[in-house]
Amino acid sequence: MDYTERQRKIIDIVKKRGPITGDEIGKILELTRGALRTDFSILTKNKILNSKPRKGYTYLGEGNTSGNKLGDKQVKTYMGVPSVLTEESTVYEAIVSLFLKDTGSLLIVKDGYLSGIVSRKDLLKHVMGGKENHKSPIGMIMTRMPNIIVCLPTDSIHSAAEKMVEHEIDSIPVVEEDIQDKKTRYKVLGKISKTTITRIFVDEFKKK
Template identity: 45%
Template structure:
């Protein structure tokens, strides 16, 4: 949406002086209220200005970028999550690698009974271990995994935006999606999904397709 010079001036006036009536804006511009009416209507319809009866116009702070941002932050982890691939803590490093290849994932979640999250093991962890001269047929993943409470995770109701932000800042490829189980333990979480950079990339591609 492109604004005319006069519309941009109106936004500047409202930003500085809002709430301000249409009459007062017209005065500042040496124009009549009638002349301004279409501009004010357009700016209000576009969501750039808000109007309150008997108060006046004020700046809503919204822009096209803001609208896009709202769309992006509105997508929930629970709506796009993938199926988690889990192994027990006793699983050997060798079997973990095989599982990773069979399931074609980059991260395995290590769980105990009830699907409760114990830790996370990544392709990078496994590669480091296979290089380390260990007997990977005997070494259990429990020894090399990142263990709770040091695991970064996402809740189903979190925004994908927040999850993506965590993926970047913690430099991990995926987050386990978990559900608190207060009836078991305050610090325990059940693994119910997986949210990876692949999920984010898929959303990016879908948003770019429009609709």
């Protein structure tokens, strides 16, 4: 599996200094532990690193993964085109977009970065509440960052599937990290859904 430059740095640090905590790694890289959360998740789920409470991270070895396994295939190969609106869009525009594109959720951006997500359930609650759909901005009802589960294009299909199961969600935004002044923002690249992942496994079994 291909890892980012930062993930390679983390692997190297843990190789040389492990066991080492996430905070200690963050200090070395001059980043917060929160900014590294996605990297730690990828490296532990792919069994490159092991994490133990109060002890930190230890190196397991890159021989524990195989790029040929189905679950190790990268999200970027299969991600779809997301349905995106801006925070200034109205609830009415979101409803129209949701049904015209036949999708389960819409990604909301502000200044080009992911700021929220809205689902059919969110819109249904708003409509049933009798509120004005033509005037209400979508920002009023969306789920905001940082309460959104995301994945990177280099994440494995297995990792994305685990997140969907753990958080009971139907799709995940695929994003590119943009770190400025120790703050992480996300540019939307695509999305990966349960339907897509199911299709991948079905197609693979058909080949056997």
